Amino acid sequence: MGGGCGGDSSEDVAVVELGDEPHVLAVDDNLIDRKLVEKLLKNSSCKVTTAENAPRALDYLGLGNDTLEGTVSKVNLIITDYCMPGMTGYELLKKIKESSVLKEVPVVIMSSENIPTRISECLEEGAKMFMLKPLKQSDVKQLKWHLMECRN
């Protein structure tokens, strides 16, 4: 997250300074979709890191088995595909929400399939939004607005 820790801020919540680019972690096993979501997010002035599966995402977030001390990166939003081999986006969501360090980070689930039970399952587990693929620029704009609202 941006500055605001200590110094002038007396609030508990980290304050985002103007000009900070949100850092988004995008998780998707499909190469084309990763490239697309990255471009969509960059077009919305986000800094983007991509991961090709949930275990790699967890490593990056500091929750993985192979995370090295001192390499934990801060992200403001995690957007993940639902259907991934091995660990699904739903399972990734659960792990994030179970973490005391990361549970406040908004998680958005993407899926190419519009399955109501899947959607409610994710929202119940704490996903901020559920988005249908393929994503459009307008979806990402809405996402960013939502994210900025959460931060402020």
Place this chain on the structure above:
Amino acid sequence: MDLVQLQRQLVEYRTSLYHEGFLDAQFTQLQELQDENNPDFVVEVVSLFFEDSERLLNELTTALEQQSVDFKRVDAHVHQLKGSSSSIGAQRVQKVCIAFRNYCEEKNVEGCLKCLQQVKHEYSLVKTKLESMFQLEQQILSAGGSIPM
């Protein structure tokens, strides 16, 4: 052919691809993502799609040649192909993938083989058409013109 004629030809060609269902609105989204910072974005993404699809089609061919077909594996590959084709707007390829997945669910080998043939055909068609379109765009750019939207 002069520049104006080339540009007109491109617009007509592109329009026909939408009309015939080869491309859908998602392809337009891709084009809108391209800008001065990423002038080759569409070609890059489509090239990735070609590489990835060819890999998947080979995997599918192998998987369906097995004595005992692993339908989960076949379905996983088709799911990937369906996703990528949907993401770039290759509508006809995506549609065959939907039927393909149904046959996987039914564990219907013949149905799957039929779909594999169909998806290879549709993929080959859209690949040829997109390559022709890119070639036209290149000609326009080389002639000093800009690509009409």
